[in-house]
Amino acid sequence: MLYVAQAEPAPSQGVRPGTLPAGERLLELNGIGKSFGAVRALDGMDLAIGVGEVVGLMGDNGAGKSTLTKVIAGNFPPSQGEIRLEGALVTFDRPAAARDAGIEVMYQDLAIAENLTAAANVFLGRELHRSFGPLRLLDHRAMNRRAAELFRELKSETRAEDTVREMSGGQRQAVAIARTRLAKSKLVLMDEPTAAISVRQVAEVLELIRRLRDSGTSVMLISHRMPDVFSVCDRVVVMRRGRKVADKLIAASSPEEVTGLITGAIAAA
Amino acid sequence: MSVLFKAAPPETDPGFENIRRTVWHRRGFLGSQTAYVTLAFIIITLLVATLAGNFTTTNNLLNISRNFSYIALISLGMTVVIITGGIDLSVGAVTALTAVCTMVLMRWVTDSPLAAVPWAALVVPIAAGLALSAFVGWVNGMMVARVGLSPFVTTLGMLSICRGLTYVITQGRGQPPSGPYVAEFLSVTNGNVGGLPASVVYMLVCAMVLGFTLRHTSWGRHLFAIGGNEQAAVRTGVRVTRVKISAYMLCSLSAGLTGILLAGWLGSAPANLANGYELRVIAASVIGGANLAGGVGGPVGAVIGSALIEVIRNGLVLGRVDAYWQDALIGLIIILAVLVDRLRTRQR
Numbered sequence: 001m002l003y004v005a006q007a008e009p010a011p012s013q014g015v016r017p018g019t020l021p022a023g024e025r026l027l028e029l030n031g032i033g034k035s036f037g038a039v040r041a042l043d044g045m046d047l048a049i050g051v052g053e054v055v056g057l058m059g060d061n062g063a064g065k066s067t068l069t070k071v072i073a074g075n076f077p078p079s080q081g082e083i084r085l086e087g088a089l090v091t092f093d094r095p096a097a098a099r100d101a102g103i104e105v106m107y108q109d110l111a112i113a114e115n116l117t118a119a120a121n122v123f124l125g126r127e128l129h130r131s132f133g134p135l136r137l138l139d140h141r142a143m144n145r146r147a148a149e150l151f152r153e154l155k156s157e158t159r160a161e162d163t164v165r166e167m168s169g170g171q172r173q174a175v176a177i178a179r180t181r182l183a184k185s186k187l188v189l190m191d192e193p194t195a196a197i198s199v200r201q202v203a204e205v206l207e208l209i210r211r212l213r214d215s216g217t218s219v220m221l222i223s224h225r226m227p228d229v230f231s232v233c234d235r236v237v238v239m240r241r242g243r244k245v246a247d248k249l250i251a252a253s254s255p256e257e258v259t260g261l262i263t264g265a266i267a268a269a
Numbered sequence: 270m271s272v273l274f275k276a277a278p279p280e281t282d283p284g285f286e287n288i289r290r291t292v293w294h295r296r297g298f299l300g301s302q303t304a305y306v307t308l309a310f311i312i313i314t315l316l317v318a319t320l321a322g323n324f325t326t327t328n329n330l331l332n333i334s335r336n337f338s339y340i341a342l343i344s345l346g347m348t349v350v351i352i353t354g355g356i357d358l359s360v361g362a363v364t365a366l367t368a369v370c371t372m373v374l375m376r377w378v379t380d381s382p383l384a385a386v387p388w389a390a391l392v393v394p395i396a397a398g399l400a401l402s403a404f405v406g407w408v409n410g411m412m413v414a415r416v417g418l419s420p421f422v423t424t425l426g427m428l429s430i431c432r433g434l435t436y437v438i439t440q441g442r443g444q445p446p447s448g449p450y451v452a453e454f455l456s457v458t459n460g461n462v463g464g465l466p467a468s469v470v471y472m473l474v475c476a477m478v479l480g481f482t483l484r485h486t487s488w489g490r491h492l493f494a495i496g497g498n499e500q501a502a503v504r505t506g507v508r509v510t511r512v513k514i515s516a517y518m519l520c521s522l523s524a525g526l527t528g529i530l531l532a533g534w535l536g537s538a539p540a541n542l543a544n545g546y547e548l549r550v551i552a553a554s555v556i557g558g559a560n561l562a563g564g565v566g567g568p569v570g571a572v573i574g575s576a577l578i579e580v581i582r583n584g585l586v587l588g589r590v591d592a593y594w595q596d597a598l599i600g601l602i603i604i605l606a607v608l609v610d611r612l613r614t615r616q617r
Contacts, residue, residue, distance in 0.1 A: 095504070095506075096506050099506065105504070107504065109500070109501075110501075111498070111500065111501035111504040111505060112498065112501055113493070113494045113497030113498040113501050113502065113564070114497055114498065114564075115493055115496070115497035115564035115565060116490070116493060116494060116497060120490060120494075121501075124490075124494055124501070124502070124505040124507065125491075125502075125505035125506035125507045126505075126506070127487045127490065129487070136486070136487075137485045137486060138484075138485050138486060138487065138490065140485075179505075
C-alpha cells in the first residue's frame with residue numbers, strides 16, 4: 001500500500017482524497033463541509049480510510065473532530081461534499097443508517113447500561129430470539145454463548161453473564177468492542193477511548209484495537225493522547241479550525257511535528 | 270414462580286485467573302432488595318401470626334390478600350414505569366376516572382340499541398373503560414417520551430385533570446353498576462376463583478405474565494436498558510420513545526383495570542375512589558425494591574411490597590393499635606427498606 005501525504009489538493013484533479021488504491025478504500029470523504037449558522041465547523045475535508053487501517057484523528061478542542069465523527073456516523077448530514085463507502089455514494093440520515101452500512105461509533109462513555117449483563121449489552125438492540133408460536137422470546141443461551149466467544153476472541157477475561165456494574169474499565173471497553181465485532185462493522189469510530197482509564201487499561205484497549213485491525217476492521221481513533229496514536233495507528237490526520245492540515249504515515253511523522261500542527265506552530269505538512 | 274426468573278445457566282466457566290465470580294448470595298435474585306424484603310415479609314407475617322391469634326383465620330387471610338391485590342395490581346404497572354426511570358402520579362385518578370366512566374357507560378349502553386346485542390352491555394363499557402385508561406397512559410407517554418417533559422410534572426397534571434373530570438362527570442355522586450348484566454359484572458370483578466377473590470387471581474396472573482415478559486422479551490430488556498442508561502439505549506438502536514410510551518400505557522391500563530375491579534368490590538364507583546393511591550402504590554413498589562433512579566424492579570417486589578404494607582396494617586388493627594399510627598409506621602418501613610439496601614450495597 002502506498003500513501004502520499006497531502007496538504008493541498010492537487011488543483012488539476014479537483015478535490016481528491018489520499019491516494020489509496022481504489023480497491024482498498026473503505027471510506028472516502030470528498031470536500032466535506034459543515035456549517036452551524038455562521039460557524040464553519042468543517043471546511044473542504046478530504047479523507048480516505050483503507051480496509052483494516054487504523055487512522056488517528058488529532059486536533060485541539062474545537063478543531064472539528066467530533067463534527068467530522070458525527071457526519072460520518074450519520075448524526076447530521078454534511079452541508080457540502082460526498083461520502084463514499086466502498087466506492088458507492090452514501091447518505092446517512094440517521095445513526096441507524098450508518099450502523100446498518102457497517103459504521104459503528106464507540107462513544108467515550110461506551111453507551112453501556114450498567115444494570116445489564118455483558119451479553120445483554122453486546123446484544124442490546126440486536127437481541128437473538130427463539131420463536132414459540134407467536135411468541136418471540138430472548139435466546140439467553142445463544143446470546144451468552146456468542147458473547148463469551150467474542151470475549152475469548154478479544155482475549156478479554158469478561159464473563160458474559162456478569163453484570164457490567166462490577167466490571168473494570170478495560171472489561172467495559174471489551175464489551176463495547178465486542179458489540180462492534182458482533183455487528184461485523186467495517187469501520188469503528190472511537191471517540192477518546194483512553195481518556196479516563198488507568199495505564200493498564202489503556203494498554204488493554206490498544207491491544208483490542210490491534211485485534212480489530214487484524215480482523216480487517218478499520219478504526220478511526222480520535223484521541224488527545226500522542227503515545228496512543230503513535231503506538232497503534234498507521235496514519236495520523238491532524239485537523240485545525242475545521243480543516244485538515246496534515247495526513248501522514250506515522251512512520252513519516254513525529255510527536256513533535258504533530259504537536260506543532262495541532263497548535264498551529266507548523267501551518268501544514 | 271422461581272422458574273420464571275432463573276437465569277440461563279452459564280455455558281462454561283472459563284476459569285479466569287484474576288476475576289472471581291460474585292458469591293452466590295450476592296448474585297441474581299438473592300442479591301436484590303426484593304429478596305431482603307421478602308425475608309422481612311415472612312418474618313413480620315410470622316410475628317403478626319403469633320402475636321394476633323385471629324390473624325391466620327382463612328377469612329382474615331383472604332381479606333388481606335384482597336385488600337392488597339388492588340394496590341399490587343397498580344404497583345405492577347408502576348414498576349414498569351419506574352424501571353424506565355419514570356414515575357406516574359396519575360394512577361389513583363385514572364383508577365377513579367375509569368371506574369366512573371365504565372359505570373356511566375353501563376347505564377348508557379343499557380338505554381341504547383347496543384343493548385340488543387348479547388353481552389354488549391357488559392363488554393362494551395369494560396372495553397371502553399380500559400381503552401380510556403390506555404389513552405391517558407398514551408398521552409402521559411407522548412408528553413414524557415416524545416415531547417420530553419418531566420414525568421413527575423406531566424403525571425401530576427394528569428392526576429388533576431383525571432380527578433377533575435371524574436368530579437365533572439359524577440357531580441360528586443357515586444355511580445353504581447347498572448343494566449341487565451350487573452350480576453355478571455359483579456362475578457367477573459368480585460367473584461371467587463377456586464376460593465380466591467377474583468382480584469387476587471387477576472393480580473397473580475398479571476404478575477406472572479409481567480415477570481415472564483420482563484425477563485424473556487426484547488421489550489422487557491429494553492425497559493431495563495432505558496432505565497440503566499437511556500443514552501446508550503438510544504445509541505444502540507432501541508426504540509426508546511415507543512418503549513417508554515408503552516410503559517406509561519401499561520401503567521395506566523393497570524390502574525384502569527383496578528378501577529373496574531374496585532367498582533365491583535364496592536358495588537359503586539364513588540368520585541373519590543382511590544384517592545391518594547398513587548403514593549401507596551409508589552411506596553409498595555419502592556419497598557419491593559424498585560429503584561426510582563431506574564433500571565431495577567420486578568413483579569415479585571411489587572406484590573411483596575404491597576403485601577407487606579397490608580400485613581402491617583392488619584396486624585396493627587388486630588393488635589388494637591390506634592389506626593392513626595399506621596401511616597407513620599408505613600413511612601418508617603419505606604425509609605428502612607431503602608436504608609437497608611443502601612447499607613448492604615455499600616459493603617461491596
